[in-house]
Amino acid sequence: EAGVVQSPRYKIIEKKQPVAFWCNPISGHNTLYWYLQNLGQGPELLIRYENEEAVDDSQLPKDRFSAERLKGVDSTLKIQPAELGDSAVYLCASSLGGDTDTQYFGPGTRLTVL
Amino acid sequence: LAKTTQPISMDSYEGQEVNITCSHNNIATNDYITWYQQFPSQGPRFIIQGYKTKVTNEVASLFIPADRKSSTLSLPRVSLSDTAVYYCLVLDNYGQNFVFGPGTRLSVLP
Numbered sequence: 001e002a003g004v005v006q007s008p009r010y011k012i013i014e015k016k017q018p019v020a021f022w023c024n025p026i027s028g029h030n031t032l033y034w035y036l037q038n039l040g041q042g043p044e045l046l047i048r049y050e051n052e053e054a055v056d057d058s059q060l061p062k063d064r065f066s067a068e069r070l071k072g073v074d075s076t077l078k079i080q081p082a083e084l085g086d087s088a089v090y091l092c093a094s095s096l097g098g099d100t101d102t103q104y105f106g107p108g109t110r111l112t113v114l
Numbered sequence: 115l116a117k118t119t120q121p122i123s124m125d126s127y128e129g130q131e132v133n134i135t136c137s138h139n140n141i142a143t144n145d146y147i148t149w150y151q152q153f154p155s156q157g158p159r160f161i162i163q164g165y166k167t168k169v170t171n172e173v174a175s176l177f178i179p180a181d182r183k184s185s186t187l188s189l190p191r192v193s194l195s196d197t198a199v200y201y202c203l204v205l206d207n208y209g210q211n212f213v214f215g216p217g218t219r220l221s222v223l224p
Contacts, residue, residue: 004157033212035214040217041216042118042201042214042215042216042217043201044214045211045212045213056211091157093157102163103160103203104160105158105159107155107156108156108157
Protein backbone atom coordinates (compact mmCIF):
# COMPACT_ATOMS: atom_id res chain seq x y z
CA GLU A 1 0.00 0.00 0.00
CA ALA A 2 1.40 3.41 -0.96
CA GLY A 3 2.02 5.83 1.87
CA VAL A 4 1.44 9.55 2.03
CA VAL A 5 3.16 11.26 -0.87
CA GLN A 6 4.50 14.79 -0.68
CA SER A 7 6.22 16.97 -3.20
CA PRO A 8 8.57 18.59 -3.59
CA ARG A 9 10.91 17.07 -1.01
CA TYR A 10 13.05 20.19 -0.90
CA LYS A 11 12.39 23.79 -1.88
CA ILE A 12 14.64 26.83 -1.71
CA ILE A 13 13.16 30.26 -2.38
CA GLU A 14 13.91 33.87 -1.67
CA LYS A 15 11.83 35.77 0.85
CA LYS A 16 8.66 37.39 -0.43
CA GLN A 17 8.27 34.66 -3.08
CA PRO A 18 5.25 32.34 -3.09
CA VAL A 19 5.59 28.60 -2.54
CA ALA A 20 3.23 25.63 -2.63
CA PHE A 21 3.41 22.12 -1.25
CA TRP A 22 1.38 19.17 -2.45
CA CYS A 23 0.14 16.13 -0.54
CA ASN A 24 -1.54 12.93 -1.70
CA PRO A 25 -2.93 10.98 1.27
CA ILE A 26 -3.28 7.24 1.64
CA SER A 27 -6.16 5.99 -0.46
CA GLY A 28 -9.42 5.98 1.47
CA HIS A 29 -8.20 8.28 4.24
CA ASN A 30 -10.76 11.00 4.82
CA THR A 31 -8.79 13.08 7.30
CA LEU A 32 -5.75 15.06 6.21
CA TYR A 33 -3.39 17.12 8.35
CA TRP A 34 -0.70 19.67 7.66
CA TYR A 35 2.00 20.15 10.28
CA LEU A 36 4.99 22.44 10.55
CA GLN A 37 8.16 21.13 12.16
CA ASN A 38 10.96 23.45 13.16
CA LEU A 39 14.44 22.04 13.67
CA GLY A 40 14.71 20.15 16.95
CA GLN A 41 11.03 20.48 17.81
CA GLY A 42 7.90 18.40 17.57
CA PRO A 43 5.46 18.94 14.70
CA GLU A 44 2.80 21.63 15.18
CA LEU A 45 -0.62 21.25 13.62
CA LEU A 46 -1.54 23.91 11.05
CA ILE A 47 -4.81 22.61 9.65
CA ARG A 48 -6.96 19.49 9.63
CA TYR A 49 -9.43 18.46 6.95
CA GLU A 50 -12.34 16.06 7.16
CA ASN A 51 -12.95 15.34 3.47
CA GLU A 52 -13.11 18.81 1.85
CA GLU A 53 -13.90 20.69 5.05
CA ALA A 54 -11.27 22.38 7.17
CA VAL A 55 -12.41 21.44 10.69
CA ASP A 56 -9.50 23.01 12.55
CA ASP A 57 -7.38 25.80 11.11
CA SER A 58 -6.87 27.78 14.30
CA GLN A 59 -3.08 27.42 14.11
CA LEU A 60 -2.81 28.47 10.45
CA PRO A 61 -1.38 32.00 9.99
CA LYS A 62 -4.08 33.15 7.65
CA ASP A 63 -2.42 36.35 6.55
CA ARG A 64 0.08 34.43 4.44
CA PHE A 65 -0.85 30.75 4.59
CA SER A 66 -3.69 29.07 2.76
CA ALA A 67 -4.68 25.50 2.11
CA GLU A 68 -7.20 23.66 0.03
CA ARG A 69 -8.37 20.11 -0.40
CA LEU A 70 -10.44 19.94 -3.52
CA LYS A 71 -12.52 16.79 -4.02
CA GLY A 72 -11.46 15.58 -0.58
CA VAL A 73 -8.30 13.83 -1.76
CA ASP A 74 -5.12 15.78 -2.60
CA SER A 75 -4.26 18.93 -0.72
CA THR A 76 -2.11 21.98 -1.34
CA LEU A 77 -0.58 24.27 1.26
CA LYS A 78 0.53 27.68 0.05
CA ILE A 79 2.61 30.47 1.55
CA GLN A 80 2.49 33.91 -0.01
CA PRO A 81 4.71 35.76 0.58
CA ALA A 82 7.28 33.59 2.33
CA GLU A 83 9.32 35.00 5.21
CA LEU A 84 12.68 33.91 6.61
CA GLY A 85 10.94 32.40 9.64
CA ASP A 86 8.94 30.04 7.46
CA SER A 87 12.01 27.87 6.91
CA ALA A 88 10.97 24.50 8.31
CA VAL A 89 9.73 21.05 7.33
CA TYR A 90 6.11 20.86 6.30
CA LEU A 91 4.58 17.47 7.03
CA CYS A 92 1.37 16.02 5.68
CA ALA A 93 -0.45 13.18 7.42
CA SER A 94 -3.65 11.27 6.81
CA SER A 95 -5.93 9.01 8.79
CA LEU A 96 -8.99 6.86 8.24
CA GLY A 97 -11.06 8.51 10.91
CA GLY A 98 -13.00 6.66 13.55
CA ASP A 99 -12.07 5.72 17.09
CA THR A 100 -8.37 5.01 16.76
CA ASP A 101 -7.63 7.49 13.98
CA THR A 102 -3.93 6.73 13.63
CA GLN A 103 -2.11 9.39 11.66
CA TYR A 104 0.35 8.31 8.96
CA PHE A 105 2.94 10.82 7.85
CA GLY A 106 4.61 11.63 4.58
CA PRO A 107 8.33 12.39 4.32
CA GLY A 108 7.81 16.14 4.47
CA THR A 109 8.92 19.11 2.38
CA ARG A 110 11.96 20.96 3.66
CA LEU A 111 11.56 24.67 2.89
CA THR A 112 14.49 27.05 3.02
CA VAL A 113 13.75 30.76 2.67
CA LEU A 114 16.78 32.93 1.85
CA LEU B 115 -4.34 23.75 25.27
CA ALA B 116 -2.63 20.51 26.22
CA LYS B 117 0.94 20.80 27.48
CA THR B 118 3.44 18.01 27.05
CA THR B 119 6.93 17.45 28.41
CA GLN B 120 9.50 14.79 27.62
CA PRO B 121 13.16 14.31 28.52
CA ILE B 122 15.29 15.96 25.87
CA SER B 123 17.63 13.01 25.44
CA MET B 124 18.45 9.54 26.69
CA ASP B 125 21.37 7.18 26.18
CA SER B 126 21.21 3.40 26.28
CA TYR B 127 23.22 0.36 25.30
CA GLU B 128 22.18 -2.34 22.89
CA GLY B 129 19.97 -4.99 24.42
CA GLN B 130 18.72 -2.82 27.28
CA GLU B 131 15.13 -1.85 27.96
CA VAL B 132 14.37 1.84 27.50
CA ASN B 133 11.45 3.69 29.04
CA ILE B 134 10.51 7.16 27.81
CA THR B 135 7.85 9.11 29.68
CA CYS B 136 5.70 11.92 28.37
CA SER B 137 3.79 14.10 30.80
CA HIS B 138 0.61 15.58 29.40
CA ASN B 139 -2.16 17.54 31.06
CA ASN B 140 -5.38 19.02 29.71
CA ILE B 141 -5.83 16.21 27.24
CA ALA B 142 -9.09 14.89 25.85
CA THR B 143 -10.68 12.29 28.09
CA ASN B 144 -11.88 10.14 25.21
CA ASP B 145 -8.96 10.01 22.79
CA TYR B 146 -5.91 7.86 22.35
CA ILE B 147 -2.30 8.66 23.24
CA THR B 148 0.05 7.85 20.40
CA TRP B 149 3.82 7.51 20.11
CA TYR B 150 5.92 8.08 17.03
CA GLN B 151 9.52 7.48 16.01
CA GLN B 152 11.32 9.86 13.69
CA PHE B 153 14.59 9.45 11.82
CA PRO B 154 16.41 12.38 10.17
CA SER B 155 14.81 13.60 6.95
CA GLN B 156 11.76 11.34 7.43
CA GLY B 157 8.26 11.86 8.69
CA PRO B 158 7.20 10.46 12.07
CA ARG B 159 6.47 6.74 12.02
CA PHE B 160 3.69 5.22 14.14
CA ILE B 161 4.85 2.96 16.98
CA ILE B 162 1.93 2.36 19.32
CA GLN B 163 -1.19 3.93 20.74
CA GLY B 164 -3.36 3.33 23.76
CA TYR B 165 -6.20 4.71 25.81
CA LYS B 166 -5.47 3.37 29.29
CA THR B 167 -3.54 0.73 31.26
CA LYS B 168 -1.13 -1.26 29.09
CA VAL B 169 -0.87 -1.95 25.39
CA THR B 170 1.73 -4.15 23.74
CA ASN B 171 2.60 -4.79 20.12
CA GLU B 172 5.50 -6.45 18.37
CA VAL B 173 7.89 -3.53 18.92
CA ALA B 174 6.89 -1.72 22.10
CA SER B 175 4.65 -1.43 25.13
CA LEU B 176 2.75 1.59 26.31
CA PHE B 177 1.78 2.21 29.93
CA ILE B 178 -0.90 4.76 30.77
CA PRO B 179 -1.93 5.37 34.40
CA ALA B 180 -5.55 5.84 35.36
CA ASP B 181 -5.29 9.65 35.54
CA ARG B 182 -3.86 9.74 31.98
CA LYS B 183 -1.52 12.59 32.90
CA SER B 184 1.46 10.70 31.58
CA SER B 185 2.36 7.79 29.36
CA THR B 186 5.48 5.66 29.17
CA LEU B 187 6.81 4.08 26.02
CA SER B 188 8.83 0.95 26.68
CA LEU B 189 11.24 -0.46 24.10
CA PRO B 190 12.18 -3.94 25.34
CA ARG B 191 15.63 -4.59 23.85
CA VAL B 192 16.95 -1.69 21.88
CA SER B 193 19.36 -1.98 18.97
CA LEU B 194 21.49 0.60 17.18
CA SER B 195 18.70 1.10 14.65
CA ASP B 196 16.42 2.39 17.42
CA THR B 197 18.51 5.58 17.61
CA ALA B 198 15.90 8.22 16.74
CA VAL B 199 13.66 10.89 18.21
CA TYR B 200 10.51 9.69 19.95
CA TYR B 201 7.37 11.81 20.27
CA CYS B 202 4.12 11.46 22.12
CA LEU B 203 0.97 12.82 20.49
CA VAL B 204 -2.21 13.78 22.34
CA LEU B 205 -5.47 15.57 21.62
CA ASP B 206 -6.17 18.60 23.74
CA ASN B 207 -9.16 18.75 26.04
CA TYR B 208 -11.12 20.90 23.60
CA GLY B 209 -10.95 18.01 21.18
CA GLN B 210 -9.57 20.15 18.39
CA ASN B 211 -5.82 20.42 18.44
CA PHE B 212 -3.38 17.55 18.18
CA VAL B 213 -0.28 18.32 20.24
CA PHE B 214 3.09 16.63 19.86
CA GLY B 215 5.55 16.43 22.72
CA PRO B 216 8.92 18.13 22.30
CA GLY B 217 10.57 14.80 21.52
CA THR B 218 13.18 12.61 23.22
CA ARG B 219 16.39 11.91 21.33
CA LEU B 220 17.40 8.32 22.08
CA SER B 221 20.98 7.30 21.37
CA VAL B 222 21.73 3.59 21.46
CA LEU B 223 25.38 2.78 21.96
CA PRO B 224 27.15 -0.50 21.06
